[in-house]
Amino acid sequence: xxxxxxxxxxxxxxxxxxxxxxxxxxxxxxxxxxxxxxxxxxxxxxxxxxxxxxxxxxxxxxxxxxxxxxxxxxxxxxxxxxxxxxxxxxxxxxxxxxxxxxxxxxxxxxxxxxxxxxxxxxxxxxxxxxxxxxxxxxxxxxxxxxxxxxxxxxxxxxxxxxxxxxxxxxxxxxxxxxxxxxxxxxxxxxxxxxxxxxxxxxxxxxxxxxxxxxxxxxxxxxxxxxxxxxxxxxxxxxxxxxxxxxxxxxxxxxxxxxxxxxxxxx
Amino acid sequence: xxxxxxxxxxxxxxxxxxxxxxxxxxxxxxxxxxxxxxxxxxxxxxxxxxxxxxxxxxxxxxxxxxxxxxxxxxxxxxxxxxxxxxxxxxxxxxxxxxxxxxxxxxxxxxxxxxxxxxxxxxxxxxxxxxxxxxxxxxxxxxxxxxxxxxxxxxxxxxxxxxxxxxxxxxxxxxxxxxxxxxxxxxxxxxxxxxxxxxxxxxxxxxxxxxxxxxxxxxxxxxxxxxxxxxxxxxxxxxxxxxxxxxxxxxxxxxxxxxxxxxxxxx
Numbered sequence: 001x002x003x004x005x006x007x008x009x010x011x012x013x014x015x016x017x018x019x020x021x022x023x024x025x026x027x028x029x030x031x032x033x034x035x036x037x038x039x040x041x042x043x044x045x046x047x048x049x050x051x052x053x054x055x056x057x058x059x060x061x062x063x064x065x066x067x068x069x070x071x072x073x074x075x076x077x078x079x080x081x082x083x084x085x086x087x088x089x090x091x092x093x094x095x096x097x098x099x100x101x102x103x104x105x106x107x108x109x110x111x112x113x114x115x116x117x118x119x120x121x122x123x124x125x126x127x128x129x130x131x132x133x134x135x136x137x138x139x140x141x142x143x144x145x146x147x148x149x150x151x152x153x154x155x156x157x158x159x160x161x162x163x164x165x166x167x168x169x170x171x172x173x174x175x176x177x178x179x180x181x182x183x184x185x186x187x188x189x190x191x192x193x194x195x196x197x198x199x200x201x202x203x204x205x206x207x208x209x210x211x212x213x214x215x216x217x218x219x220x221x222x223x224x225x226x227x228x229x230x231x232x233x234x235x236x237x238x239x240x241x242x243x244x245x246x247x248x249x250x251x252x253x254x255x256x257x258x259x260x261x262x263x264x265x266x
Numbered sequence: 267x268x269x270x271x272x273x274x275x276x277x278x279x280x281x282x283x284x285x286x287x288x289x290x291x292x293x294x295x296x297x298x299x300x301x302x303x304x305x306x307x308x309x310x311x312x313x314x315x316x317x318x319x320x321x322x323x324x325x326x327x328x329x330x331x332x333x334x335x336x337x338x339x340x341x342x343x344x345x346x347x348x349x350x351x352x353x354x355x356x357x358x359x360x361x362x363x364x365x366x367x368x369x370x371x372x373x374x375x376x377x378x379x380x381x382x383x384x385x386x387x388x389x390x391x392x393x394x395x396x397x398x399x400x401x402x403x404x405x406x407x408x409x410x411x412x413x414x415x416x417x418x419x420x421x422x423x424x425x426x427x428x429x430x431x432x433x434x435x436x437x438x439x440x441x442x443x444x445x446x447x448x449x450x451x452x453x454x455x456x457x458x459x460x461x462x463x464x465x466x467x468x469x470x471x472x473x474x475x476x477x478x479x480x481x482x483x484x485x486x487x488x489x490x491x492x493x494x495x496x497x498x499x500x501x502x503x504x505x506x507x508x509x510x511x512x513x514x515x516x517x518x519x520x521x522x523x524x525x526x527x528x529x530x531x532x
Contacts (some may be wrong), residue, residue: 172528236516240518252525258518265521
């Protein structure tokens with residue numbers, strides 16, 4: 001398998017898309033560090049991976065702090081002896097109470113930038129010396145289809161994800177001469193805790209969704225905007241990450257791949 | 267062996283990138299129809315395929331001939347079964363002798379558009395019903411990074427490949443409701459017979475490349491323009507095709523993915 005004997009760190013791997021990525025990488029042979037702040041959910045993912053036969057551990061990580069991602073990388077190297085893949089997946093929709101507002105406030109702009117952009121930068125800065133010295137490494141950053149086109153309402157989230165694509169390109173250029181690939185994946189509509197919040201937010205702030213459950217809001221979005229007519233899954237994103245993080249994609253760098261059933265075509 | 271039992275058609279599958287795609291999909295278990303205008307080379311590649319997956323066929327196909335494309339679809343269905351996968355790879359860089367001319371002629375424009383764009387549409391139309399009737403299919407179109415931005419010296423080729431990206435998006439939207447995905451790959455710099463022509467053309471009137479052999483022009487461009495400082499290989503492209511036609515990419519459609527070492531990041 002592509003990842004036999006390899007080690008990956010996945011940030012935000014306790015739930016949602018990150019969990020799907022961690023499980024897909026593990027299924028393909030990888031040991032996985034579950035870097036998150038939600039210990040209880042993270043431990044469930046660790047147990048699932050261990051039951052599948054590869055190694056995993058929980059690493060308490062706040063991606064907004066450089067010292068914390070530095071510790072994360074150091075702990076991975078101590079525990080596994082090598083680090084082949086970093087997946088910067090941790091992300092937020094806004095400040096913790098963002099679903100109560102019609103438009104993002106300064107806290108939402110700050111939170112989305114801190115986690116969705118600076119969190120990725122911290123992760124990349126923490127691994128780049130190790131990967132450069134080794135002349136090998138794969139970095140995959142999770143952006144969003146929301147980063148492909150500015151839309152009203154959720155402007156802070158979309159802007160942060162556009163920035164996530166941009167920093168992926170910047171580091172792709174920087175690290176390319178050292179044999180390191182940096183790419184982004186842009187997930188479309190995936191039923192996760194984040195989307196549950198978005199559904200909540202829409203039904204409480206937009207009258208066309210009044211009275212709908214978050215899941216109903218989600219399903220309407222799927223039927224309205226996904227050409228393939230179905231939702232995407234964390235496993236879909238995990239499979240795309242696994243491809244980009246494999247040596248089969250050794251000549252692909254600086255790209256952002258939409259996994260979105262055709263919502264946006266790049 | 268994730269393509270066992272599948273039937274894949276590859277236009278221009280006899281040589282170069284097409285041959286590499288044929289061998290890779292055969293390696294994953296697919297039966298392969300090699301559709302090419304060069305029958306002798308097609309037979310040689312078919313023999314190689316048979317040693318890998320056991321099932322192959324060839325069909326003499328000029329993609330600019332609608333009847334030939336329809337006959338190819340019938341022949342595929344009769345000999346191997348209805349097509350699950352179509353790889354539109356056949357392409358040309360200009361009309362014969364184009365690389366010895368300083369300006370693209372009307373014939374270069376017409377011929378390139380006929381083969382690269384209309385030919386692709388002809389083949390796709392011929393296989394359409396085999397896929398729509400079974401509500402399943404995967405189409406991969408070979409575009410080029412030349413289609414990402416207008417390039418001097420090869421404007422006719424560049425424009426035709428931009429049209430391929432556009433055709434890919436249109437076809438993806440049209441066929442999405444039949445559970446058929448359509449994606450494009452934009453190869454970067456690959457040392458193929460086509461690039462030999464391109465190198466000759468660049469050396470013709472660009473002072474920067476004066477007196478250089480085609481291979482020297484190619485090497486200079488790899489060094490100047492590719493962040494990873496490496497040329498791409500037919501195998502790189504084949505791996506990406508294998509990803510797009512696998513279950514892993516079932517929710518990816520309408521995308522154009524650069525396999526170019528970071529030459530273009532959009």
